Amino acid sequence: MRYVIVGSGPAGLNAIEAIRELDKDGEIVLITAERYVGYSRPLITYLLGRKVTEEKMYYRTEEFLKELGVEVKPATKVERVVPEKKVLVTNTGEEITYDRLLLAIGGKPFVPKIEGLEGKEGIFTFTTWEDEERVENYIKKNNVKKAVVLGGGLIGLKTTEALMELGVKVTIVELADRILSVTFDRKASEIITNALKEEGCDVITNDTIVAVKGEDTISSVVLKSGREIQTKLLIVAIGVRPNVEFLKDSGIEINRGIVVNERMETNVKDVYAAGDCTEFYDLIDGQRKTIAIWPVAVAQGRVAGYNMAGGNVRYPGGIPMNSVELAGIPTISVGHTNVEGDEYEVLSHEEGNTYKKMVIKDNRLIGVVLVNDIDRAGIYTGLILQKLDVSSFKDKLLDENFGLVYLPKEFRKKMLEGEVKIWLE
Structure with a gap:
């Protein structure tokens, strides 16, 4: 089996590791348009600000990939996909064949039309x-x-x-x-x-x-x-948009992103997609969306990899989530936090630079914003993912010491026994 992975971000690299768990001998080719392979994109601002060194940028090195038997083709851009021939065409004119293909091509920056923008340095x-x-x-x-x-x-x-x-x-x-x-x-x-x-x-x-x-x-x-x-x-x-323009004549279904099913399969046989370039269901509202965050890319990549190698696993869907420190203030937002309408109940508490907001619909927690107090983000995320009825302890959600003790006994037991898994972690 010849697996070709396009894209060296978290989706592509986690797919490779999943493939190797099931198929130790199949041929794997990794193609990336970038010179650097296996680094963490969220760290580039820390590198510019001199908060991390170049060595700390990598979470998977080329040496690690070679130990897995992966052929790496850096600085190589795929310009066409021809599914009927199972061939990729690169910017150098090289034709690369595949038995199973994963498109983990991420997104690319959106640049608006601005007078005088073109042709200037800086x-x-x-x-x-x-x-x-x-x-x-x-x-x-x-x-x-x-x-x-x-x-x-x-x-x-x-x-x-x-x-x-x-x-x-x-x-x-x-x-x-x-x-x-x-x-x-x-x-x-x-x-x-x-x-x-x-x-x-x-x-x-x-x-x-x-x-x-x-x-x-x-x-x-x-x-x-x-x-x-x-x-x-x-x-x-x-902002960033799915990097899908070069696929327009491939026959692969594209809406905003590449449309995939629960197995991360596209509408074309033996072609899979994962990560920021895909469009799949939001767990909260069931709508197809592109959720461009690291944990979703990791989860989708692993699902794609397992299925490409003959497994049968399904991706349940994701939720928007961002965790970032800004101006020295830690923040987390999970789920749907900007909502309007009588069907939503919003609870909030603010004290100085500390702020909490809970969004509830049909007695289910669907969104959380935490500023300066993020210690219980994992519990709130679990409530959103499990769609637990919070009506019995709704008035406790904003408490400074809110924790497992407020949750139903059966749910607490499952969390402590590890049966409730928060994949976003």
């Missing part, structure tokens, strides 16, 4: 190690002291923190009315915004960049409001 996206190298080298070469980050989501905020660690003055520009608008409500966002401002960061909301000025190198950006900000560096961090 404008970057920031999602790969190679992006980090380019930004770091540019800052050193041009003695950058001011930067603008377009986008107030997680990528934008973590990049902002890294730049500030280097002594760069940062201005965040966000189109929405607050930063982290997808996962945070107004109060949680306000806490992080104030903390960033205290550290010297400017945060501009309800605005966006409409033009970039400069000859060969960026010199300033012009906002929709008319404000002009001088800068030598612009990081575009609006």
